[in-house]
Amino acid sequence: MKLINTVDAVGHVLCHDLTQIIKDEFKGARFRKGHVVTEEDIPVLLSMGKEHLYVWEMDPGMVHENDGAQRLCALCQNEHMERSEVKEGKIELTAACGGLFRVDSERLIAVNSIENIMIASRHGNTAVQKGDKLAGTRVIPLVIPEETLRAAETAAGDAPLLELLPWKLKTAAIVATGSEVKKGLIQDTFTPVVRDKLAAFGIKTLAAVYPGDGVENVAAAIGEMRKTGAEIIVCTGGMSVDPDDNTPGGIRAAGARIVSYGAPVLPGAMLLLGYFEDGVPVLGLPGCVMYAGATVFDLLLPRIAAGVEITRAEIAAMGEGGLCLGCKPCRWPVCPFGK
Numbered sequence: 001m002k003l004i005n006t007v008d009a010v011g012h013v014l015c016h017d018l019t020q021i022i023k024d025e026f027k028g029a030r031f032r033k034g035h036v037v038t039e040e041d042i043p044v045l046l047s048m049g050k051e052h053l054y055v056w057e058m059d060p061g062m063v064h065e066n067d068g069a070q071r072l073c074a075l076c077q078n079e080h081m082e083r084s085e086v087k088e089g090k091i092e093l094t095a096a097c098g099g100l101f102r103v104d105s106e107r108l109i110a111v112n113s114i115e116n117i118m119i120a121s122r123h124g125n126t127a128v129q130k131g132d133k134l135a136g137t138r139v140i141p142l143v144i145p146e147e148t149l150r151a152a153e154t155a156a157g158d159a160p161l162l163e164l165l166p167w168k169l170k171t172a173a174i175v176a177t178g179s180e181v182k183k184g185l186i187q188d189t190f191t192p193v194v195r196d197k198l199a200a201f202g203i204k205t206l207a208a209v210y211p212g213d214g215v216e217n218v219a220a221a222i223g224e225m226r227k228t229g230a231e232i233i234v235c236t237g238g239m240s241v242d243p244d245d246n247t248p249g250g251i252r253a254a255g256a257r258i259v260s261y262g263a264p265v266l267p268g269a270m271l272l273l274g275y276f277e278d279g280v281p282v283l284g285l286p287g288c289v290m291y292a293g294a295t296v297f298d299l300l301l302p303r304i305a306a307g308v309e310i311t312r313a314e315i316a317a318m319g320e321g322g323l324c325l326g327c328k329p330c331r332w333p334v335c336p337f338g339k
Contacts, residue, residue, distance in 0.1 A: 001054050006045050009037040012055035013064055013142055020048050034065050034089055034142045061146045065089030068139035071149050072119055075111065075156040076135055080164040090138040095128045098202075099166040100306035110155040116140040117152050121162060123339050127201070127302040128164070135162055167202050168307035169232055173225035174208040175218065177238040177247050182212040190236040190290045197289075197297065198234070201305035206230050213238065218250025222282065226254075232304060233282040239270040240286070247284045248272050256282045260312050264319035265338075268296025273310060281309075293330035296322075299338040 001015045013036055020030035030048065031041065037053070045053070063071075066086045073083055073091040080099060084092040095101070103124030111119055121135035128134065139149075174194055180186050188210070195205045206228045211221035218235065225233055238247035248261055256274035261284075263271045272284030281304050289297045299318065303310055324337045 002057050003052055003054055006051050006053050007042060009045070009053050009055060010039055010042070012037050012053070015054040015056055015142070018045070018048065018050060018053075020044075032088055036064060036066075056143050062143045063139075063146050063149060065139050065142050065144065068144050068149055069137050072111075072117065072137035072139065072152065075153060076119060076121075076137060076160055076162045078160040078163050080166060081134060081162070089142070090136055092136045093134040093162070095130055095132045095134055095164055097164070097166050098127070098129045099164050100302045100308065101126055101128045101134060102163040102165065102308075104159070104161050104163075107156055108161050111152050111161065114148060114152050114155060116144055116148060119161065125303060126333070127305075134164070165306040165308065167305045169201075169203055169305050171228075171230045172198050172203050172205050172232045172234060173228050173230035174205060175221045175225055175233065175235040176208055176210050177213065177218055177235060177250075178210075179212045181237070182210040190285075190287075193290050194234055194236060194285065197301060198232075201301065203232065203305060213246055215246045215249040215253050218246055219253035222250065222254035222256075226276070226280070231280060233280065235272075235282065235284045236289070237285075237287060239272065239284050251282055251284055254282070259310065260315045263296045263315050263322075265296035265299065265322035267292045267324060268299075271296045271300075273300070273315070275309065279309070292324070294324060294332035294335075294337055298332065 014031055014033055016033050017029040018031040021027045066089055069086050069089050069091045077083060077093060080096045081093045082096045101122065101124060103121050108119060111117060116139055118140060119135060119137045174191050176188055176191050181188050191208050198205060207225060209221045209225060211217040222233055235247050235251060251272060251274055252258060256276050258274040261272045263269060267288035268286060270286035274282045285297055289295050300310060321336060321339045327335060
């Protein structure tokens with residue numbers, strides 16, 4: 001930095017905050033560190049008794065923090081995101097709609113591995129609402145070499161690092177298995193829970209059917225629900241390894257391609273996920289979904305609702321963080337479960 005006359009400071013970057021005091025009216029930072037001095041600022045600075053200023057020397061090839069933050073923001077911003085004004089070298093991105101927030105973790109790490117570069121985001125594969133904060137970008141120093149920003153842009157590649165996918169699926173059908181439910185021996189308390197969880201993502205339940213037990217009965221019921229045009233089929237109950245639990249077999253017999261029967265998540269280890277040839281997902285939900293605060297269903301539903309097909313490898317990767325700690329009271333989703 002260097003000391004210059006205030007009258008010669010237009011276009012230069014301040015090295016520290018400058019405090020203004022107006023008796024009985026104001027005391028605080030009138031100009032912040034990193035501010036670029038304008039012609040209109042000169043009379044104000046002089047009235048504050050600032051005839052000299054410490055400023056950064058803006059050598060060729062150096063970029064101001066505000067400009068740097070904007071270039072980093074451009075690496076992140078995708079459609080359905082809104083950006084804040086740049087302030088003190090920082091820009092924040094927020095959600096313009098509800099949807100699934102996703103992060104390209106590998107490329108984000110590559111960018112953040114570059115010295116004096118910083119992009120912070122919320123966890124990927126999570127549900128967000130309109131107005132939720134998604135990410136913040138800034139460079140660390142007041143000025144940064146152009147070549148550093150170019151390195152960040154190279155590491156990021158051509159596609160945005162972040163993505164927000166609006167909810168896509170709109171309709172569902174529920175197959176509630178179990179002879180005890182079909183015969184009315186117990187009240188169906190599972191279907192209302194699933195219906196409410198789906199509704200939270202804008203998914204309307206078109207129909208619910210009670211086939212009882214048996215592979216053939218479950219498969220036939222799934223076939224009937226497919227005729228409703230539902231974009232997702234959810235089967236409840238009958239997911240354990242007991243001889244009478246035929247839901248997995250019924251899903252297979254209905255023609256679904258099984259991605260995974262079982263998931264490294266507690267609660268929810270007995271989940272089944274599959275897809276029909278036309279891309280319609282089908283799930284077999286274990287009983288824990290009926291009573292637990294958060295389960296594997298809550299972790300996968302945002303991706304399913306956004307129309308993202310889930311792979312076996314992605315389910316396998318859920319093991320780290322897939323243990324619910326059973327906190328009382330439950331704080332889901334503001335907790336480490338599934339993160």
